[in-house]
Amino acid sequence: MPELPEVQTTVNGLNKVLKGKKITAIWSAYNSPHYKGKENIKDKKYFLRFRKNTLNSPVLGTDRVGKNILIHLKNGVTVLIHMKMTGHLLYGKYEKRKEEWEASEKGPLQDPFNKHIRLVFELNNGKHVVLSDMRKFAKVMYIKTKDLERHSDLLSVAPDSFKLSQNEFVKRLRNKKSGKIKSILMDQALVSGIGNIYSDEILFETNIHPETDIDAVDNKKLEEIWRVSRKILERGINLGGDSMSDYRNIKGEKGKFQNKHKVYRKTGERCLKKNCPGKIKRKVIGGRSAHFCNRHQKLIKTKKRK
């Protein structure tokens, strides 16, 4: 998904509309035998339990842990939503036509990327929160609120750049003895919230080649990454997230961070750094597309250790 700024944008939106509301009905199009016996609403049996545990209890508030959305209910249950690649939550008035849900009013909610509706929460004010999720990768489950921090889904999520102090951030990354810096920044167990777009942008800004081994990145540089990651993620939040692809805010509107990309999906373009004659290259690193400048992001080889 949606990386930290997009998840935060969604959470901010939900907090404005959801507090005190109750879910009065739930409809789901998810159903896959692949998830049989798993804690995931894509398992039909689990879905029935999910529904029983989440209906008719007022929403206390919504927050974010890494890229996970948590919706806390008064009855001691928390709904966890991970939007993965193409999921995003929308709020508005919807109606069901045959087996398809449609936004009742003309506007951004009818944007094509908002029409892959897989899950619908009907609220007691007659409106709906729906999950549009083209690729059906999203994960939705419920957890007893008091068990949240012991739950495996959240235990494996590290604090994000805003929660970590500079020292903690450096210490965490320093603990990794090897690995490519881009993959490390995207490792949610080390520091959460950063995904493919923001990692590319952070490494561009800090002049680091994405394949640089963590061993070749000194502490000063890690401190800089911490500072820049906060700056860029904050910028993403202030711009309402990144809508290069599917992501939209809960009104169905685009964010604006995609207009500020310096490298992500800019293959072949000239480097935007002042006085840099470089060109943007694309290379698959750790199974993901990395974008970087071939001049000011030089690969520095690991110092050989004995």
Add this chain to the structure above:
DNA sequence: CCGCTTACCTGTCAGC
């Protein structure tokens, strides 16, 4: 433990 591949899915786009 590490890193790579596969799987979960649907859709779009480039090239033949």
Add this chain to the structure above:
DNA sequence: TGCTGACAGGTAAGCG
């Protein structure tokens, strides 16, 4: 106009 393959904000599981 098809078809085929590459690619897409993420992550878990399986493998060597």
